[in-house]
Amino acid sequence: MNNLSNTIIVAKESKQMTWQAIADALEMSTVWTTSACLGMNSMPKDKAEALCSLLELGPEVCAALQKYPTKVWQQTVPTDPLIYRFYEIMGVYGDTLKEVIQEKFGDGIMSAIDFNMEVEKEENPNGDRVVVTMNGKFLKYKSW
Amino acid sequence: MNNLSNTIIVAKESKQMTWQAIADALEMSTVWTTSACLGMNSMPKDKAEALCSLLELGPEVCAALQKYPTKVWQQTVPTDPLIYRFYEIMGVYGDTLKEVIQEKFGDGIMSAIDFNMEVEKEENPNGDRVVVTMNGKFLKYKSW
Amino acid sequence: MNNLSNTIIVAKESKQMTWQAIADALEMSTVWTTSACLGMNSMPKDKAEALCSLLELGPEVCAALQKYPTKVWQQTVPTDPLIYRFYEIMGVYGDTLKEVIQEKFGDGIMSAIDFNMEVEKEENPNGDRVVVTMNGKFLKYKSW
Amino acid sequence: MNNLSNTIIVAKESKQMTWQAIADALEMSTVWTTSACLGMNSMPKDKAEALCSLLELGPEVCAALQKYPTKVWQQTVPTDPLIYRFYEIMGVYGDTLKEVIQEKFGDGIMSAIDFNMEVEKEENPNGDRVVVTMNGKFLKYKSW
Amino acid sequence: MNNLSNTIIVAKESKQMTWQAIADALEMSTVWTTSACLGMNSMPKDKAEALCSLLELGPEVCAALQKYPTKVWQQTVPTDPLIYRFYEIMGVYGDTLKEVIQEKFGDGIMSAIDFNMEVEKEENPNGDRVVVTMNGKFLKYKSW
Amino acid sequence: MNNLSNTIIVAKESKQMTWQAIADALEMSTVWTTSACLGMNSMPKDKAEALCSLLELGPEVCAALQKYPTKVWQQTVPTDPLIYRFYEIMGVYGDTLKEVIQEKFGDGIMSAIDFNMEVEKEENPNGDRVVVTMNGKFLKYKSW
Amino acid sequence: MNNLSNTIIVAKESKQMTWQAIADALEMSTVWTTSACLGMNSMPKDKAEALCSLLELGPEVCAALQKYPTKVWQQTVPTDPLIYRFYEIMGVYGDTLKEVIQEKFGDGIMSAIDFNMEVEKEENPNGDRVVVTMNGKFLKYKSW
Amino acid sequence: MNNLSNTIIVAKESKQMTWQAIADALEMSTVWTTSACLGMNSMPKDKAEALCSLLELGPEVCAALQKYPTKVWQQTVPTDPLIYRFYEIMGVYGDTLKEVIQEKFGDGIMSAIDFNMEVEKEENPNGDRVVVTMNGKFLKYKSW
Amino acid sequence: MNNLSNTIIVAKESKQMTWQAIADALEMSTVWTTSACLGMNSMPKDKAEALCSLLELGPEVCAALQKYPTKVWQQTVPTDPLIYRFYEIMGVYGDTLKEVIQEKFGDGIMSAIDFNMEVEKEENPNGDRVVVTMNGKFLKYKSW
Amino acid sequence: MNNLSNTIIVAKESKQMTWQAIADALEMSTVWTTSACLGMNSMPKDKAEALCSLLELGPEVCAALQKYPTKVWQQTVPTDPLIYRFYEIMGVYGDTLKEVIQEKFGDGIMSAIDFNMEVEKEENPNGDRVVVTMNGKFLKYKSW
Known part of the structure; x- marks a missing residue:
C-alpha cells in the first residue's frame, strides 16, 4: 500500500x-x-477537495489524489483467497465470456477503461450473496 | 480446446x-x-441428454458431458485481449473488491463455486455496453 | 513476518x-x-482482548488482531522442508484427492474457508507420527 | 494422464x-x-495381480503397476479449484504448521514418504464435510 | 503458426x-x-471472399477467416530479434509514453482495439529506415 | 523511479x-x-546544462544526466493499462511486423538504438487519437 | 545473509x-x-553455548542459534558458479540417481533430513579434487 | 525419455x-x-560396442551412443521426491558448500565436467543409508 | 531441431x-x-545452391535455406553445460562489458545483427583452449 | 551495485x-x-593493495577486494540493451557454438572459470566495431 x-x-x-x-x-x-x-484511479479536482475536506487531509494529499497513477500489482496470481476467486473465475470462465460476449456483440472486447463496477449485498436465507456488476463499453475490432 | x-x-x-x-x-x-x-462444468444427466438430442450427438458425448472436469487453463496471464481485460480488472480492482466486500459482509470471500454469472447487452447511443453480473455466496471465515 | x-x-x-x-x-x-x-486470520473481539490481556499487549495490537488480513505468501513453491512436504503431498496426491472426494460427494470442492485443521502427535515405537486433520465443508458446483 | x-x-x-x-x-x-x-505410487506384486485380475487387465499392466514411477506434476500452482484449495491451505497455514509441529516435536519435518492419508465424509445438517487425515512419521534434523 | x-x-x-x-x-x-x-484478426465477409478468390482457396478457408480468433502468443518475452526490439522499446520507453500521452490527453490510455498501424520504408543514404505508425483512439478513465 | x-x-x-x-x-x-x-537515455553535456539551468538544478544532477544509464524495467509483462496496450500490440502484431518489414527490406531488424519516436494528438470528432511514430534504422543480417 | x-x-x-x-x-x-x-540448522544447547564461548558472543546469539530456522533460498536456479555446478549435477544426473538408488534399495528416496555431508580435499598431481560425500537414510514408500 | x-x-x-x-x-x-x-553422456566407441553386443542392439544404437548429447532437463525445480531432495540439499547447503570448499581450496569451484560420482548402500540396523560420493576437480578462478 | x-x-x-x-x-x-x-540465419541464393549441390539436397531445401527464419530458443536459461557457460559469462561479466565497452566507445551497444563470430582452437600444453571472437558494429544511442 | x-x-x-x-x-x-x-572476482593481495594505494582507499576496502564473492545477478533475462545483445547471441548461436566447439575438440565444454576475456575497439570507416575475445580452457567430459 x-x-x-x-x-x-x-x-x-x-x-x-x-x-x-x-x-x-x-x-x-x-x-x-x-x-x-487505494491509488488505482485519479480523482477529479472537486472530488479530491471534498475528500480532503471530509477527512481533514492537507493539500499535498489533495494534489496526490489528482495524479494519474501507474497501476501496478505485485502478484501475477493473487494469493489472498477473496481476490484469487476472481482470478479463478477468469480462468474457468474466460473462454465462456469470450464466446458469449462475441456472440452478442461481434468481434471485439469489453473495455476495462470506459468501465464501472458495483458490489451489492443480496440477502438470502441460505446465506447472503455477493453481487458484482461490471459494465464496460463494447469496443469493436477495426479493419483498415 | x-x-x-x-x-x-x-x-x-x-x-x-x-x-x-x-x-x-x-x-x-x-x-x-x-x-x-467448453468443458468447464459438468452437466446433470437430463441436460446432457437434452443437449445431445438437440445437436444429434451420440451417447459417448452424453457421458462425457456428465463427467466432473479437471479445470485447467494454460496461461497464467491470458493474452487474448477480451480475457486479459478481466485479468486487468482483477489486478486494478482486486484490493478494492476486498475492501468493499469485507466492509459489507465481514471477513470472508465470495464463493466461485456456489456462483453464477450472466452477460447482458445494454444498448447505448454512445456505444453498446457489456454488463457482466457475478453472484456468489458469501463464505465467512471460521474460527475454531 | x-x-x-x-x-x-x-x-x-x-x-x-x-x-x-x-x-x-x-x-x-x-x-x-x-x-x-501469524496474521493469517482475524480474531473476534473477545479473543483478541483475551490474548492481549494474557500477553500484556496494548490496544493497538488488539485492534490489529481484529483486522481482516490480506493473505500473502511470497514463495510459489515453498523452500522450507517442513512446508515443502505439504506442497509435495498436494502435487503427488492432488489428482487422487480429486478422484476420491468427488466419488464420495459429487462434483464440487472442499472449502478452505469453512474449514478447520488440527495437528496431533501420535506416539509410536518406530518413531512418533504427525497427524494433520483437515475438515472443510463440501461445496457443490451449481448449474443455473 | x-x-x-x-x-x-x-x-x-x-x-x-x-x-x-x-x-x-x-x-x-x-x-x-x-x-x-493414477501412476503416483508403485504396487506390490500381489496387489498389482489382484487389481489386474479384478479389472481383467493383461500382464503388461501388471508389470507397469509395479514400476517405480517418476512423480511429475505439470502445474506449479494448480488451477483446478479442488486441488487449488489444498495449495491455498499450504500457503495460508504453512507457517502455522511449522510452528505447531515443531512446538510439539522439536526441529524436524513430517515425512511425505513414510506417510498415509485418508478421506472421509462427515455428514452434517449444515452441509456434509470433507475430512482429510494425513499421517506422516516425524523426522528429526540430525547434527553431525 | x-x-x-x-x-x-x-x-x-x-x-x-x-x-x-x-x-x-x-x-x-x-x-x-x-x-x-496470420490469424490475429477476423476478416469481414467480402474481404475473406476476395482473398479466397485471389488465392484460389476453398470455402472452409473463407469461413475460417471470418471467425473471431483467440489471440495467443507463446513467448512472454519474444526471442526473435526483430520482435524483441519492439519489446525493448516498450520496456525502455513505456514510462515515457505514459508521461507524454497523459500530458497531452489526460488520464487514460491508447486503445489497442480501435487501432491501426502502418509500416513504411524511408529511404536514407545512411541506411534506409523503418517507420512504424500506430494510431489508436484515446480512451479516458471514467469516474462513477 | x-x-x-x-x-x-x-x-x-x-x-x-x-x-x-x-x-x-x-x-x-x-x-x-x-x-x-526518467533515466532511460544519457544527455549530451549541453542539453544537461540547459536542463539544469532551466529547472535550477545543481551540478550533481547535471553530471548524473550525462551518465550512461543501465536500462532496467521490473515487470516482464507491464501491468499499467497504458503500457500494457503496447505490450499487447507487440504480442498481437509481432509476427505481422516481422512479415511486413522483412518483405519490404529483406532479412534484418529495425534498430531500437538508432531510433527515434514521436507522440502526436490527432483531433477527431469521434474521439481524439494517439499517434505514435517509431523510426529506426534497418539493420541487415550479415553473412560471413 | x-x-x-x-x-x-x-x-x-x-x-x-x-x-x-x-x-x-x-x-x-x-x-x-x-x-x-549460516542459519540453516539449529544447534543443540551445548553446542550453541560452546560456540558463543569460543567466539565471545552474547546470550541472544546463543538463543538464536537454538531456534528452528525457516530454510529459505532466494534463487530457484543459483547463479554463483560453485553452487550452480551442484544444480547442474542434479539436472544431468537426477534421473540416473533415481535409477541407481532405486535399483539398489527399492522404491523410496534418500532422506535430506536424516542426512549428513562431508567435504574433503583429495590431493592430485593433475589438480586437487573436491570430494563431497552425502549420506542419507533410505526411506521406503509405504502402501496402506 | x-x-x-x-x-x-x-x-x-x-x-x-x-x-x-x-x-x-x-x-x-x-x-x-x-x-x-539415459542420454546424458556420450560413450567411447569400445564401450558403445560392448553395450550393443551385450544387449543385442543394432549399429544405429551404437552410433547414437557415441554422439555428444545436448543435456536438457525440463523441470527447473524437479517434482519427483527422490530428485527434489538433491535440489533441497543444494538449496539448504549451497552457501555452506561454498564456504567450506573455498576455505579448503581458495577461490574457485568444483568441476561438474571433470567429475565422477558413486552411489553406495550402507547397511545400518536403524535403516540402510544411501551414500553418494561426488568427486570433481577443483578449478581455480584466474586473474589476467 | x-x-x-x-x-x-x-x-x-x-x-x-x-x-x-x-x-x-x-x-x-x-x-x-x-x-x-541450424535454422538461425538465412542463406543467400548462391550459398544455398552450393550447399544443396554439395550435400545432394533438393530444391525445397534450397528454398527453405533462403527464408528469413524466426529465431526461437526454448530455454530462458540453457541447461546444456556448454551453452550455460556462455550464459554464466554474460551474468558474471555483463556489467563489466557495459563499463568497458561504453568507456571505449561512448553510450551505445555492440550490434548482434551487424555481427560475426569465430571459434578457434588454441593449442596449449596445459590443455587446449577455446577462443571465441565476437565482432559487432558499435551502435551509438541517438538523441532527437 | x-x-x-x-x-x-x-x-x-x-x-x-x-x-x-x-x-x-x-x-x-x-x-x-x-x-x-564490480565485485565479480576476488583480487590477489598485491593487486588489492595496489588498487587501494592508487585510489587512496582504506584497509577495509583492501580486505573486501580479496574476499571470494558470491556471484549473483538479478535478471534471468537482462533488460539493458548492451547486455541483452550478449544474451541474444547466446540464444541465437548457442547450438552453433556447441556444434563447432565439439567438432573441433570432442565432447566437453569451454571453461568459464579458467577463462579470460578482452574487449578491443576496431576502427572502421563504416562504423567502429567492438571485438570481444573469450578464451577458456577446453574441459573434456570424463567417463569412469
Missing part, C-alpha cells in the same frame, strides 16, 4: 467512517471511491 | 445455432451452458 | 508460553490461534 | 466400479489404491 | 505474391491484411 | 512546466527529453 | 578462525557447523 | 539385467553407465 | 563431412554456415 | 580515472580489473 492510501486509511479509521459513507459524501460510487483512495 | 468441446462446436455450427439458442432449449443460462460445452 | 506477529512472538517468548498454552487460555484450537497470531 | 492410468480408468468404468470398491477388493485404502492407479 | 495461416502462406508462395500485393487487391492495408492472414 | 528522476520531477512540478515545454526549451523532442529525465 | 550469520562471521574474522577450527572446537563436522552458523 | 534410452531400457528389461550388471560388463561405474544410457 | 536442420544433418553425416568442410566448400565461415544450417 | 563497488567508483570518478588506466597501473587487463572492482 502506498503512502497516499495509508494516510487516507489512517484518517478514515480515526473518523470511524466506512468506504460507503465516504463515497456517499462525495456523491460517487463506493467501488470507484475506494479504488481512487 | 478438448475433443468434447470440439465435437459440440462442430455440431453447433453445422446446425447454425447460437449458444443462447442452445441454452434456451435446455432452459439453462447461456453462460453456464457455454461453460459446460 | 509482519510487525503484529513479531510483537506477539516477542511477548510469547518473554513469557515462555507455548502456542498450545495460549490457545488453551483462549479456549480455541492451537492451529487457529497460531494462524491468527 | 499416462497410458497406464487411462487403461485402468477405462476398465473401471466399463465394470462400473468405484475406487472404493476396487480398494476394498485389494484390502488397501482408497487413497493409496487410487494414487497407484 | 495455425493451419489457416499455413494454407494461406503456401498459396501466397505458389502464386509468388507479396503481402502488399494481396492487401492492394483487397483494398486494405498491408499490416491489417497480414495480421488477418 | 530513481533519485535523479525524482529530483527532476519535483523541480518540474514546482515550476509547473510540462515535458513539452522543457523539451522545447532544450530544442529536443518531447519523447527523448522525457526518457532522459 | 541474516543478522545471526553476520554477527558470527564478523566474530570469526576478528578472531581469524576457520570454519574447520570452529567445528573442531565444537567436536562437530565442518559442514554441519557452518550450516548452523 | 528419448528414443535411444527407451530402446536400451526395453532391451535391458527383456534380458532382466540391472544397471550394475551392465556396468560390470562394460567395466565402468554404474552411475556413468546409467547416465550414458 | 527443425526439419530443415534435420535433413541437412542427416545428409552431412551420410557424407561424413564436418561443418568446417562444408563451410570451406561454401567459402564462408564455419560459425555462420553452421548457424544457417 | 554493492557497497564495495560503489566506494571504488566514487573514488575512480573523483580521480577522473578510466578503468583502463586503473588496469594499466595494476598491470592487469581492463576486463578483469573492472570485474573485480
Whole structure:
C-alpha cells in the first residue's frame, strides 16, 4: 500500500467512517471511491477537495489524489483467497465470456477503461450473496 | 480446446445455432451452458441428454458431458485481449473488491463455486455496453 | 513476518508460553490461534482482548488482531522442508484427492474457508507420527 | 494422464466400479489404491495381480503397476479449484504448521514418504464435510 | 503458426505474391491484411471472399477467416530479434509514453482495439529506415 | 523511479512546466527529453546544462544526466493499462511486423538504438487519437 | 545473509578462525557447523553455548542459534558458479540417481533430513579434487 | 525419455539385467553407465560396442551412443521426491558448500565436467543409508 | 531441431563431412554456415545452391535455406553445460562489458545483427583452449 | 551495485580515472580489473593493495577486494540493451557454438572459470566495431 492510501486509511479509521459513507459524501460510487483512495484511479479536482475536506487531509494529499497513477500489482496470481476467486473465475470462465460476449456483440472486447463496477449485498436465507456488476463499453475490432 | 468441446462446436455450427439458442432449449443460462460445452462444468444427466438430442450427438458425448472436469487453463496471464481485460480488472480492482466486500459482509470471500454469472447487452447511443453480473455466496471465515 | 506477529512472538517468548498454552487460555484450537497470531486470520473481539490481556499487549495490537488480513505468501513453491512436504503431498496426491472426494460427494470442492485443521502427535515405537486433520465443508458446483 | 492410468480408468468404468470398491477388493485404502492407479505410487506384486485380475487387465499392466514411477506434476500452482484449495491451505497455514509441529516435536519435518492419508465424509445438517487425515512419521534434523 | 495461416502462406508462395500485393487487391492495408492472414484478426465477409478468390482457396478457408480468433502468443518475452526490439522499446520507453500521452490527453490510455498501424520504408543514404505508425483512439478513465 | 528522476520531477512540478515545454526549451523532442529525465537515455553535456539551468538544478544532477544509464524495467509483462496496450500490440502484431518489414527490406531488424519516436494528438470528432511514430534504422543480417 | 550469520562471521574474522577450527572446537563436522552458523540448522544447547564461548558472543546469539530456522533460498536456479555446478549435477544426473538408488534399495528416496555431508580435499598431481560425500537414510514408500 | 534410452531400457528389461550388471560388463561405474544410457553422456566407441553386443542392439544404437548429447532437463525445480531432495540439499547447503570448499581450496569451484560420482548402500540396523560420493576437480578462478 | 536442420544433418553425416568442410566448400565461415544450417540465419541464393549441390539436397531445401527464419530458443536459461557457460559469462561479466565497452566507445551497444563470430582452437600444453571472437558494429544511442 | 563497488567508483570518478588506466597501473587487463572492482572476482593481495594505494582507499576496502564473492545477478533475462545483445547471441548461436566447439575438440565444454576475456575497439570507416575475445580452457567430459 502506498503512502497516499495509508494516510487516507489512517484518517478514515480515526473518523470511524466506512468506504460507503465516504463515497456517499462525495456523491460517487463506493467501488470507484475506494479504488481512487487505494491509488488505482485519479480523482477529479472537486472530488479530491471534498475528500480532503471530509477527512481533514492537507493539500499535498489533495494534489496526490489528482495524479494519474501507474497501476501496478505485485502478484501475477493473487494469493489472498477473496481476490484469487476472481482470478479463478477468469480462468474457468474466460473462454465462456469470450464466446458469449462475441456472440452478442461481434468481434471485439469489453473495455476495462470506459468501465464501472458495483458490489451489492443480496440477502438470502441460505446465506447472503455477493453481487458484482461490471459494465464496460463494447469496443469493436477495426479493419483498415 | 478438448475433443468434447470440439465435437459440440462442430455440431453447433453445422446446425447454425447460437449458444443462447442452445441454452434456451435446455432452459439453462447461456453462460453456464457455454461453460459446460467448453468443458468447464459438468452437466446433470437430463441436460446432457437434452443437449445431445438437440445437436444429434451420440451417447459417448452424453457421458462425457456428465463427467466432473479437471479445470485447467494454460496461461497464467491470458493474452487474448477480451480475457486479459478481466485479468486487468482483477489486478486494478482486486484490493478494492476486498475492501468493499469485507466492509459489507465481514471477513470472508465470495464463493466461485456456489456462483453464477450472466452477460447482458445494454444498448447505448454512445456505444453498446457489456454488463457482466457475478453472484456468489458469501463464505465467512471460521474460527475454531 | 509482519510487525503484529513479531510483537506477539516477542511477548510469547518473554513469557515462555507455548502456542498450545495460549490457545488453551483462549479456549480455541492451537492451529487457529497460531494462524491468527501469524496474521493469517482475524480474531473476534473477545479473543483478541483475551490474548492481549494474557500477553500484556496494548490496544493497538488488539485492534490489529481484529483486522481482516490480506493473505500473502511470497514463495510459489515453498523452500522450507517442513512446508515443502505439504506442497509435495498436494502435487503427488492432488489428482487422487480429486478422484476420491468427488466419488464420495459429487462434483464440487472442499472449502478452505469453512474449514478447520488440527495437528496431533501420535506416539509410536518406530518413531512418533504427525497427524494433520483437515475438515472443510463440501461445496457443490451449481448449474443455473 | 499416462497410458497406464487411462487403461485402468477405462476398465473401471466399463465394470462400473468405484475406487472404493476396487480398494476394498485389494484390502488397501482408497487413497493409496487410487494414487497407484493414477501412476503416483508403485504396487506390490500381489496387489498389482489382484487389481489386474479384478479389472481383467493383461500382464503388461501388471508389470507397469509395479514400476517405480517418476512423480511429475505439470502445474506449479494448480488451477483446478479442488486441488487449488489444498495449495491455498499450504500457503495460508504453512507457517502455522511449522510452528505447531515443531512446538510439539522439536526441529524436524513430517515425512511425505513414510506417510498415509485418508478421506472421509462427515455428514452434517449444515452441509456434509470433507475430512482429510494425513499421517506422516516425524523426522528429526540430525547434527553431525 | 495455425493451419489457416499455413494454407494461406503456401498459396501466397505458389502464386509468388507479396503481402502488399494481396492487401492492394483487397483494398486494405498491408499490416491489417497480414495480421488477418496470420490469424490475429477476423476478416469481414467480402474481404475473406476476395482473398479466397485471389488465392484460389476453398470455402472452409473463407469461413475460417471470418471467425473471431483467440489471440495467443507463446513467448512472454519474444526471442526473435526483430520482435524483441519492439519489446525493448516498450520496456525502455513505456514510462515515457505514459508521461507524454497523459500530458497531452489526460488520464487514460491508447486503445489497442480501435487501432491501426502502418509500416513504411524511408529511404536514407545512411541506411534506409523503418517507420512504424500506430494510431489508436484515446480512451479516458471514467469516474462513477 | 530513481533519485535523479525524482529530483527532476519535483523541480518540474514546482515550476509547473510540462515535458513539452522543457523539451522545447532544450530544442529536443518531447519523447527523448522525457526518457532522459526518467533515466532511460544519457544527455549530451549541453542539453544537461540547459536542463539544469532551466529547472535550477545543481551540478550533481547535471553530471548524473550525462551518465550512461543501465536500462532496467521490473515487470516482464507491464501491468499499467497504458503500457500494457503496447505490450499487447507487440504480442498481437509481432509476427505481422516481422512479415511486413522483412518483405519490404529483406532479412534484418529495425534498430531500437538508432531510433527515434514521436507522440502526436490527432483531433477527431469521434474521439481524439494517439499517434505514435517509431523510426529506426534497418539493420541487415550479415553473412560471413 | 541474516543478522545471526553476520554477527558470527564478523566474530570469526576478528578472531581469524576457520570454519574447520570452529567445528573442531565444537567436536562437530565442518559442514554441519557452518550450516548452523549460516542459519540453516539449529544447534543443540551445548553446542550453541560452546560456540558463543569460543567466539565471545552474547546470550541472544546463543538463543538464536537454538531456534528452528525457516530454510529459505532466494534463487530457484543459483547463479554463483560453485553452487550452480551442484544444480547442474542434479539436472544431468537426477534421473540416473533415481535409477541407481532405486535399483539398489527399492522404491523410496534418500532422506535430506536424516542426512549428513562431508567435504574433503583429495590431493592430485593433475589438480586437487573436491570430494563431497552425502549420506542419507533410505526411506521406503509405504502402501496402506 | 528419448528414443535411444527407451530402446536400451526395453532391451535391458527383456534380458532382466540391472544397471550394475551392465556396468560390470562394460567395466565402468554404474552411475556413468546409467547416465550414458539415459542420454546424458556420450560413450567411447569400445564401450558403445560392448553395450550393443551385450544387449543385442543394432549399429544405429551404437552410433547414437557415441554422439555428444545436448543435456536438457525440463523441470527447473524437479517434482519427483527422490530428485527434489538433491535440489533441497543444494538449496539448504549451497552457501555452506561454498564456504567450506573455498576455505579448503581458495577461490574457485568444483568441476561438474571433470567429475565422477558413486552411489553406495550402507547397511545400518536403524535403516540402510544411501551414500553418494561426488568427486570433481577443483578449478581455480584466474586473474589476467 | 527443425526439419530443415534435420535433413541437412542427416545428409552431412551420410557424407561424413564436418561443418568446417562444408563451410570451406561454401567459402564462408564455419560459425555462420553452421548457424544457417541450424535454422538461425538465412542463406543467400548462391550459398544455398552450393550447399544443396554439395550435400545432394533438393530444391525445397534450397528454398527453405533462403527464408528469413524466426529465431526461437526454448530455454530462458540453457541447461546444456556448454551453452550455460556462455550464459554464466554474460551474468558474471555483463556489467563489466557495459563499463568497458561504453568507456571505449561512448553510450551505445555492440550490434548482434551487424555481427560475426569465430571459434578457434588454441593449442596449449596445459590443455587446449577455446577462443571465441565476437565482432559487432558499435551502435551509438541517438538523441532527437 | 554493492557497497564495495560503489566506494571504488566514487573514488575512480573523483580521480577522473578510466578503468583502463586503473588496469594499466595494476598491470592487469581492463576486463578483469573492472570485474573485480564490480565485485565479480576476488583480487590477489598485491593487486588489492595496489588498487587501494592508487585510489587512496582504506584497509577495509583492501580486505573486501580479496574476499571470494558470491556471484549473483538479478535478471534471468537482462533488460539493458548492451547486455541483452550478449544474451541474444547466446540464444541465437548457442547450438552453433556447441556444434563447432565439439567438432573441433570432442565432447566437453569451454571453461568459464579458467577463462579470460578482452574487449578491443576496431576502427572502421563504416562504423567502429567492438571485438570481444573469450578464451577458456577446453574441459573434456570424463567417463569412469
